[in-house]
Amino acid sequence: MVYLTRKVEFAASHRYHNPALSAEENRRVFGKCNNPHGHGHNYTLEVTIAGEPDPITGMVLDLKELKDILEREIMQRMDHRFLNYEVAELKAQIPTCENVARVIWNLLEAKIPQGRLHRVRLYESADLFADCYSKTVGGAS
Amino acid sequence: MSKELHIELGRRYRFAASHRLHSAQLSDDENCRIYGKCNNPYGHGHNYTVEVRFSGPVDRATGMIANLTDLDAFVNERVIEPFDHRSLHDEVLAFREVVPTTENLCVEIYERLKSFPNARLEAVRIEETSNNSFEYAGKS
Numbered sequence: 642m643v644y645l646t647r648k649v650e651f652a653a654s655h656r657y658h659n660p661a662l663s664a665e666e667n668r669r670v671f672g673k674c675n676n677p678h679g680h681g682h683n684y685t686l687e688v689t690i691a692g693e694p695d696p697i698t699g700m701v702l703d704l705k706e707l708k709d710i711l712e713r714e715i716m717q718r719m720d721h722r723f724l725n726y727e728v729a730e731l732k733a734q735i736p737t738c739e740n741v742a743r744v745i746w747n748l749l750e751a752k753i754p755q756g757r758l759h760r761v762r763l764y765e766s767a768d769l770f771a772d773c774y775s776k777t778v779g780g781a782s
Numbered sequence: 783m784s785k786e787l788h789i790e791l792g793r794r795y796r797f798a799a800s801h802r803l804h805s806a807q808l809s810d811d812e813n814c815r816i817y818g819k820c821n822n823p824y825g826h827g828h829n830y831t832v833e834v835r836f837s838g839p840v841d842r843a844t845g846m847i848a849n850l851t852d853l854d855a856f857v858n859e860r861v862i863e864p865f866d867h868r869s870l871h872d873e874v875l876a877f878r879e880v881v882p883t884t885e886n887l888c889v890e891i892y893e894r895l896k897s898f899p900n901a902r903l904e905a906v907r908i909e910e911t912s913n914n915s916f917e918y919a920g921k922s
């Protein structure tokens with residue numbers, strides 16, 4: 642098995658706010674991230690595809706194809722956007738790194754034409770990231 | 783069997799510390815041969831980067847596996863405060879008998895962080911320099 646990783650960067654704003662909590666609770670739980678005007682990050686997304694290299698092309702997946710998928714599915718949706726208001730998949734969720742990574746996983750998983758999606762790693766900053774993997778549960782392990 | 787999405791939260795911390803690699807079980811010559819420059823009796827230092835990964839359910843109300851304020855406070859108290867600007871072999875009890883290689887440092891930090899109450903520690907990865915990194919994910 643070979644793992645191929647492609648990296649893209651996008652810039653977006655977000656705000657952490659749960660309408661089910663009081664204003665005071667929101668400030669306590671989310672701190673500065675609760676600022677009503679939002680704030681932004683330069684996100685770095687690493688997408689890892691697992692597969693066997695094709696015997697003819699030597700590729701797990703054509704990087705051009707992966708680049709186009711990431712452009713269409715992620716960059717056009719999220720780059721220079723306010724995640725809470727402009728990304729439909731995030732509307733009912735707090736756009737934390739964990740939730741944005743999960744949304745990205747769900748957007749990409751079925752779109753990978755060769756190999757399979759192995760990992761989504763989303764950096765919100767150099768010191769904070771979330772990883773998503775598919776894990777087999779149940780049965781013999 | 784079914785597939786389930788597994789999500790981890792990763793966070794990086796930094797500290798600077800000195801160490802000396804020297805094993806009491808080896809002769810001076812052997813120490814010098816095995817550890818080379820790292821056996822310098824006066825020690826030497828690194829800027830360490832510690833990357834920790836935690837898993838757990840993403841809380842629906844907060845969107846978080848763990849609140850970073852809680853995690854940062856825990857890691858600061860358990861690791862950064864006792865290690866930053868210290869001499870690991872002189873000032874950290876665990877390294878009086880154990881050689882403070884970064885392999886052993888990974889294990890020690892894992893042991894110090896595995897009791898974090900809000901999420902499950904998956905792994906500790908340490909960059910000793912930008913060229914060397916080590917990872918420990920607990921006893922397998």
